[in-house]
Amino acid sequence: MLKAERKRFILNEVRIHNRVLLTDIAETLNVSVDTIRRDITELHKERMLKKVHGGAISLGFDNIHIGRGDIYALELKTKIAQKGISLLKMGQVILLSGGTTNMEFARLIPVELQITCFTPSLPVANQLMTKPNIDLIFIGGKMAKSSQIAIGGDAINMLSDIRVDMCFLGTNSIDSKHGLTEFDWEIVQLKKAMVKASKKVVCPVISEKLHSDQRYKVCDIDQVDILLTELDPMDARLDSFRDKNIQII
Amino acid sequence: MLKAERKRFILNEVRIHNRVLLTDIAETLNVSVDTIRRDITELHKERMLKKVHGGAISLGFDNIHIGRGDIYALELKTKIAQKGISLLKMGQVILLSGGTTNMEFARLIPVELQITCFTPSLPVANQLMTKPNIDLIFIGGKMAKSSQIAIGGDAINMLSDIRVDMCFLGTNSIDSKHGLTEFDWEIVQLKKAMVKASKKVVCPVISEKLHSDQRYKVCDIDQVDILLTELDPMDARLDSFRDKNIQII
DNA sequence: AAAATTATTGCACAAAACTGCATGTAGTTG
DNA sequence: CAACTACATGCAGTTTTGTGCAATAATTTT
Numbered sequence: 001m002l003k004a005e006r007k008r009f010i011l012n013e014v015r016i017h018n019r020v021l022l023t024d025i026a027e028t029l030n031v032s033v034d035t036i037r038r039d040i041t042e043l044h045k046e047r048m049l050k051k052v053h054g055g056a057i058s059l060g061f062d063n064i065h066i067g068r069g070d071i072y073a074l075e076l077k078t079k080i081a082q083k084g085i086s087l088l089k090m091g092q093v094i095l096l097s098g099g100t101t102n103m104e105f106a107r108l109i110p111v112e113l114q115i116t117c118f119t120p121s122l123p124v125a126n127q128l129m130t131k132p133n134i135d136l137i138f139i140g141g142k143m144a145k146s147s148q149i150a151i152g153g154d155a156i157n158m159l160s161d162i163r164v165d166m167c168f169l170g171t172n173s174i175d176s177k178h179g180l181t182e183f184d185w186e187i188v189q190l191k192k193a194m195v196k197a198s199k200k201v202v203c204p205v206i207s208e209k210l211h212s213d214q215r216y217k218v219c220d221i222d223q224v225d226i227l228l229t230e231l232d233p234m235d236a237r238l239d240s241f242r243d244k245n246i247q248i249i
Numbered sequence: 250m251l252k253a254e255r256k257r258f259i260l261n262e263v264r265i266h267n268r269v270l271l272t273d274i275a276e277t278l279n280v281s282v283d284t285i286r287r288d289i290t291e292l293h294k295e296r297m298l299k300k301v302h303g304g305a306i307s308l309g310f311d312n313i314h315i316g317r318g319d320i321y322a323l324e325l326k327t328k329i330a331q332k333g334i335s336l337l338k339m340g341q342v343i344l345l346s347g348g349t350t351n352m353e354f355a356r357l358i359p360v361e362l363q364i365t366c367f368t369p370s371l372p373v374a375n376q377l378m379t380k381p382n383i384d385l386i387f388i389g390g391k392m393a394k395s396s397q398i399a400i401g402g403d404a405i406n407m408l409s410d411i412r413v414d415m416c417f418l419g420t421n422s423i424d425s426k427h428g429l430t431e432f433d434w435e436i437v438q439l440k441k442a443m444v445k446a447s448k449k450v451v452c453p454v455i456s457e458k459l460h461s462d463q464r465y466k467v468c469d470i471d472q473v474d475i476l477l478t479e480l481d482p483m484d485a486r487l488d489s490f491r492d493k494n495i496q497i498i
Numbered sequence: 499a500a501a502a503t504t505a506t507t508g509c510a511c512a513a514a515a516c517t518g519c520a521t522g523t524a525g526t527t528g
Numbered sequence: 529c530a531a532c533t534a535c536a537t538g539c540a541g542t543t544t545t546g547t548g549c550a551a552t553a554a555t556t557t558t
Contacts, residue, residue, distance in 0.1 A: 002268060002270070002301055002302070002303050002304055002306065003301065003302055003303070004268075004299070004301035004302070004306050005268055005306060008306070120389075122371075122374060122375065122378060122387070125371060125392065126371065126375065129371060129392065129394065129397060132394065135391070136391070136392040137389070137390065137391045137392065137403070138371070138387065138389045138390060138392055138399055139389050140369075140386070140387045140388050140389020140390065140399065140403070140404070140407055141386065141387065141389065142384070142385070142386050143374065143378065143385040143386065143387055145378065145381065148378060150387055150389065154386070154389070154407060155389070158389055158403060158407075
């Protein structure tokens with residue numbers, strides 16, 4: 001029995017019965033309780049279920065499981081997202097791009113925080129729908145299958161009518177010389193509109209993406225107000241971004 | 250044994266058993282485990298299966314699970330949705346409202362069918378995102394928490410610019426005298442715009458909702474072109490809808 | 499046809515992952 | 529608080545992986 005198989009089995013059980021017992025699963029699958037415990041711990045970290053004393057229960061969203069089984073470098077992204085959360089103030093209006101970091105960000109927004117969010121990202125919207133205190137406005141348009149965000153004229157149009165306090169703009173690549181760059185032309189157009197629609201641009205990005213660049217440019221580095229990475233703000237890898245009027249957090 | 254042959258064999262095994270073990274395949278095909286490992290690595294990159302420690306498993310719908318756990322009268326709605334599917338033609342442009350019947354409808358759209366869908370409903374959009382052949386345009390706007398659809402000026406604006414072949418308009422209540430009615434004023438505004446944006450209005454509704462009405466009116470009954478219920482078209486409960494220029498299916 | 503290039507395959511070996519067990523700690527229940 | 533169950537952690541044995549290398553097969557170029 002493969003590990004992945006067990007995990008899938010557990011998830012299915014949770015989906016059906018809404019809860020599982022460690023011992024039950026262990027017996028059913030003929031492996032030690034420790035193994036199941038470890039599986040469940042992983043699934044918990046992957047946010048596929050909730051680990052509780054003695055077993056696990058489903059996350060219990062209304063009708064959509066926002067599973068993020070294989071987010072790359074989830075830990076780092078959580079760290080970045082948390083730094084981002086600390087920037088939020090009650091009553092603010094923000095704009096969120098797509099990407100897994102922003103997903104994590106959306107997930108971590110405290111339930112009691114009352115803010116208005118705009119987003120063209122379907123997964124982010126799903127996430128935000130679970131927060132009763134957030135006013136959510138979806139930027140509509142043609143949905144790009146790969147990135148699950150709305151693109152094209154409609155989206156850009158809608159963005160042209162708004163001006164938000166702060167934009168959390170995920171990016172494919174960032175470099176102190178070439179600025180923010182992307183691989184996909186359509187997405188560049190959208191992100192340009194997002195930058196235009198925001199008073200402040202916050203750029204959450206894992207250190208790995210620093211000093212890399214792609215074909216098309218979204219904006220210059222000096223348009224970014226705040227740079228969020230998982231690194232210590234004093235880290236040497238951030239040196240080239242200093243003295244650019246960017247706040248590094 | 251050709252590489253392609255092996256790969257096909259592996260895929261078939263995965264399709265049938267939902268999983269394969271590296272060692273099993275290697276033994277069956279009489280090649281080294283390394284070779285199979287490489288094959289599976291490639292198939293993984295090609296997104297034909299998921300490589301896991303010890304073997305591979307089918308892709309399944311791990312990431313996003315769109316729950317239909319407790320849809321009221323799901324059987325009936327499935328029946329209605331299927332009738333709706335039969336109205337679809339390749340290349341059409343349709344508009345889908347929210348509601349569980351339309352969710353079911355979206356789920357049942359055949360993967361090979363190539364159509365363009367507009368919708369202001371987040372769950373419907375999620376569902377449609379899983380279909381590669383569907384062009385999806387999300388009608389953006391302020392998201393209503395309870396119904397999970399976009400409402401307000403933005404949504405209505407966006408609708409005012411389109412004219413689709415057919416609209417599948419779920420409704421709260423329908424009556425031969427009072428037409429389509431709703432409980433929520435905002436949603437009425439949206440649905441009015443949806444009716445306006447469509448050449449044909451199809452109204453999928455379970456028989457239970459026939460002959461009931463609510464506070465606010467969406468449109469008159471003669472604006473509905475096709476009425477879809479789970480009943481036999483000749484059923485007596487549909488009598489009052491006859492001779493209204495409505496096609497009953 | 500010969501030579502050169504590229505792709506495929508098996509093997510070796512160190513690194514990583516997996517799993518059960520033992521141990522001490524934390525949480526739960528009566 | 530005492531008995532009990534569940535938990536985290538470290539360890540060891542086993543299996544699986546990734547990678548470099550060499551031999552062979554297939555393809556292209558000359």
